[in-house]
Amino acid sequence: DIKSLSDLEKLSVIGHGNGGTVYKVRNRKSSSVYALKVLRFDQNATIIRHQAACEAEILKRVDSQFVVKCLAVFDTIEGDLCFVMEHMESGSLYDELRVRRNLPEHAVSGIAARVLRGLQYLHGMHIVHGDIKPSNLLINGKGNVKIADFGVSKIVVGARNACDMCMGTCAYMSPERVDPERWNGDKADGFAGDVWSLGVVLLECFVGHYPLIGLGETPDWAALMCAICFGERPEMPETASLDFRSFVRRCLEKDWRNRGTVDELLDHPFVNRSF
Numbered sequence: 001d002i003k004s005l006s007d008l009e010k011l012s013v014i015g016h017g018n019g020g021t022v023y024k025v026r027n028r029k030s031s032s033v034y035a036l037k038v039l040r041f042d043q044n045a046t047i048i049r050h051q052a053a054c055e056a057e058i059l060k061r062v063d064s065q066f067v068v069k070c071l072a073v074f075d076t077i078e079g080d081l082c083f084v085m086e087h088m089e090s091g092s093l094y095d096e097l098r099v100r101r102n103l104p105e106h107a108v109s110g111i112a113a114r115v116l117r118g119l120q121y122l123h124g125m126h127i128v129h130g131d132i133k134p135s136n137l138l139i140n141g142k143g144n145v146k147i148a149d150f151g152v153s154k155i156v157v158g159a160r161n162a163c164d165m166c167m168g169t170c171a172y173m174s175p176e177r178v179d180p181e182r183w184n185g186d187k188a189d190g191f192a193g194d195v196w197s198l199g200v201v202l203l204e205c206f207v208g209h210y211p212l213i214g215l216g217e218t219p220d221w222a223a224l225m226c227a228i229c230f231g232e233r234p235e236m237p238e239t240a241s242l243d244f245r246s247f248v249r250r251c252l253e254k255d256w257r258n259r260g261t262v263d264e265l266l267d268h269p270f271v272n273r274s275f
């Protein structure tokens with residue numbers, strides 16, 4: 001029931017990202033609250049129109065309780081692209097980790113289960129998210145995590161204008177994305193990369209810091225690339241259960257061909273326990 005942008009009133013800024021700003025807005029008539037992501041395209045734009053069009057295309061197709069819902073997309077006269085989305089009241093997992101530092105295992109298990117369901121849905125639609133990381137996992141008022149930000153996502157098969165972008169944050173990128181040459185022409189389709197990123201995120205939630213390099217190290221591109229591609233498997237703390245360790249091990253398998261798949265991991269005891 002949102003017919004134009006003028007139906008919405010800006011309340012505050014809730015986020016800044018690569019290509020735009022996210023506002024908290026209110027429908028003037030119903031007073032329902034939404035998030036409005038505005039992507040700007042001026043000379044200084046860091047994102048390109050094509051990429052934003054991809055994001056819009058993907059958002060229009062997805063409808064899952066594990067993915068942040070987009071209710072409408074508008075073009076402005078200035079050429080901006082605006083997405084009206086469900087408002088995720090509790091912010092991102094990144095914000096949550098800044099406040100709470102780390103999360104108990106049952107909370108990590110809950111996040112794993114929801115993100116896996118979201119990935120199962122997206123992968124079933126041939127969509128690779130490509131940028132799973134704490135700031136792209138949003139939390140609603142009930143404490144439920146959903147996947148957001150399709151800025152670098154791509155539709156892998158069946159689409160003529162497949163968006164093939166290699167961006168995203170390198171810290172959460174899989175070895176096959178950081179160093180694609182290594183696999184002798186055995187080209188990864190990207191689905192396994194989302195699983196790797198999830199593994200990094202879950203481990204970070206539990207240990208309270210980015211887990212693939214030492215706490216004091218400066219995370220430049222070279223150090224990250226080395227850690228991701230050649231680093232030892234990160235030690236799981238003794239306090240983690242065997243289920244959790246085995247789950248993370250399946251996510252952080254360096255060879256994507258041997259990594260756990262979303263379907264396999266959804267059957268894993270770590271995400272199928274009752275607390």
Ligand code: ADP
Nearest residue numbers: 015017018019022035085086087088135149151
């Ligand atoms: P970018 O592509 O710029 O990273 P995101 O879609 O990830 O854009 O949004 C940037 C930030 O804005 C998020 O990390 C989050 O803090 C906030 N945000 C984005 N969408 C929403 C939403 N639907 N509800 C609440 N906060 C949001």
Ligand code: MG
Nearest residue numbers: 017135136149
């Ligand atoms: Mg983001």
